[in-house]
Amino acid sequence: MLYTTIFWICFSLWIYALSVLKRAKLAGFYFIVGSIGLFATCIFLFQDYLVWLFSAVLCRSLRPIGLFTGLFSTVNDNLIILKRPLETLYVYLDFECSGVIETTAFFGLIMFYPLYTRKERSFLALTGIAYIYFANFFRILLIVGVLQLGGSTWFYFVHSILGRLFFYVLIITLYYNVFTRSHIVQKYLQRLEPGATLA
Template structure:
């Protein structure tokens, strides 16, 4: 209860500071304060409540790919990916960091306060982002599980911490670049064309 009260007070202070920045037309500060604040709220909220949901959905999604190719299987409720390497059984846990919840919270926070897009655009982009992060994470986990299936647990560090991470980062950076730079530059160009 104490924790919830503290969170509530912080949220009220955050909303007040947002209104100050908005009235002062300090768009950059509004964006920074808004997205950082929402990110912290989402991460705090997700720790006790949403991890289970995200991990379950993610494990289920990876399980669909595993079942389709017959390479590995999953226990969605246990957040476990089970990989068979010759006679050995390797278990990989889809935990808080693996579930994609931090990346999703970050993207939703950024897009919610980005001063460029309209409300409807933000909503669609947020949904697209959630779907993209989900798919990118499935690609990453499928890659790691396939490596474990082919090369065993010794390949885990290379597959998970280096190559898998690199793959995910490339996908995410491409997505961020498309949304936050290329997409809005096209929007500016079309807006200018409309005004002229």
């Protein structure tokens, strides 16, 4: 109850701060305050649901690959089971593995990024969320593949080092293209407009 009260007080102050910054035309501060506030709001209000949703979608997407290859099986929309000759490994898709942090952080940033129009931000938000999902999908596949080949002794390396390195290189690539090459992205989006010429 206390945390909920504190949240709604902070949420009200955030909305007020945004209105002040917008009237003052302080675009940089508006972007920073807006992004952080939206990220915090999404995490506080929707964390449990988003973790369940992302883990379930990820697990169900992996299920056909597990059935086809026979390398692993999925259980309860958040658990991957790998059966090896001498051991059985369990990979639990929790808050960290779900991609919720990266997705909500990107969503918060793009929704307040001042160099894009509202339509462009909406398109990039959907595209970015899909991109992050597939990056995470291939990260989990990488982790599962290495564990199936090397066993539990490889868990720390593949989960904490190799998997994260693979995932964050892809995330940095997304951020670099969306937030530092906005003129190129806008030119590309304009070509996707109905009736646009390719000149």
